[in-house]
Amino acid sequence: MKTTARRVPATAGIGLRAPHVGRVLAERPPVPWFEVHSENYFADGGRTLAALSRIRADYPIALHGVGMSLGSVDPLDVEHVGKLRRLIARIDPWLVSEHLCWSGIDGHSYNDLLPLPYTAEALAHVCARISQAQDMLGREIAIENISAYVGFPESDIAERDFVAAVVARSGCRLLLDVNNVYVNSVNHGFDASAYVAAMPADAIAEIHVAGFDASGPCLIDTHGARVAPEVWSLYRKAVARCGPRPTLIEWDTDIPDFAVLQQEAAKAAAILVDADVLAA
Numbered sequence: 001m002k003t004t005a006r007r008v009p010a011t012a013g014i015g016l017r018a019p020h021v022g023r024v025l026a027e028r029p030p031v032p033w034f035e036v037h038s039e040n041y042f043a044d045g046g047r048t049l050a051a052l053s054r055i056r057a058d059y060p061i062a063l064h065g066v067g068m069s070l071g072s073v074d075p076l077d078v079e080h081v082g083k084l085r086r087l088i089a090r091i092d093p094w095l096v097s098e099h100l101c102w103s104g105i106d107g108h109s110y111n112d113l114l115p116l117p118y119t120a121e122a123l124a125h126v127c128a129r130i131s132q133a134q135d136m137l138g139r140e141i142a143i144e145n146i147s148a149y150v151g152f153p154e155s156d157i158a159e160r161d162f163v164a165a166v167v168a169r170s171g172c173r174l175l176l177d178v179n180n181v182y183v184n185s186v187n188h189g190f191d192a193s194a195y196v197a198a199m200p201a202d203a204i205a206e207i208h209v210a211g212f213d214a215s216g217p218c219l220i221d222t223h224g225a226r227v228a229p230e231v232w233s234l235y236r237k238a239v240a241r242c243g244p245r246p247t248l249i250e251w252d253t254d255i256p257d258f259a260v261l262q263q264e265a266a267k268a269a270a271i272l273v274d275a276d277v278l279a280a
């Protein structure tokens, strides 16, 4: 039987990264929950996993995967899924998530989250893979919309309709990355607000916000800066339309002092509180 994803209150969590683990362990800062990259904790034992187990004693944890390659036509990596299953048993996360992408083919793995062609064939394929992964894990997972810098000429479904159809067909939850929507809307020329409005609100388990780099010819989703004003604005719209949802500050490169992450989380929390007040 499949375990339904649990919920944490609609609060603003922080992505837990290695430079901050010591401080979190020592000071137990007032953060409602943390998210970690699943693959960093796949070892059977060791200090890294021990630290996460200690943190888990005081905080809810979401497990966010980057390596399942759900969209690939290679067979699902049974060993990878097995490691995730063991980590889930150890950590008892409130949510397990992965990306709507592929990152390997013919046994070769790439260090990228690559987009699918948005076609009926790819939709059927990835939905079957998500169902297979959920069956193997024995629980629901949430799927995140990715940022992408290329597209396929074969795509004949809008990205937003493809994402919504994946959720409807596979029965998975949605991790809505508002920064990815914004970055893609600029790079590929679509309406970000219409994208957010097309998302299945009831399925949204979590929202991500992050910073991008605007110094080049297109926006790059670096997770290395404060959340841009345009993304906060889109986030506000998403929360107003879909209701408050647990929201994560993602910051993976040029990782700042923990206090900066707390400031960003406080901005998200204020928007969530506003939405709650308006809904009351």
Ligand SMILES: [Fe+2]
Residues within 6 Å of the ligand: 144, 177, 208, 250
């Ligand atoms: Fe994300």
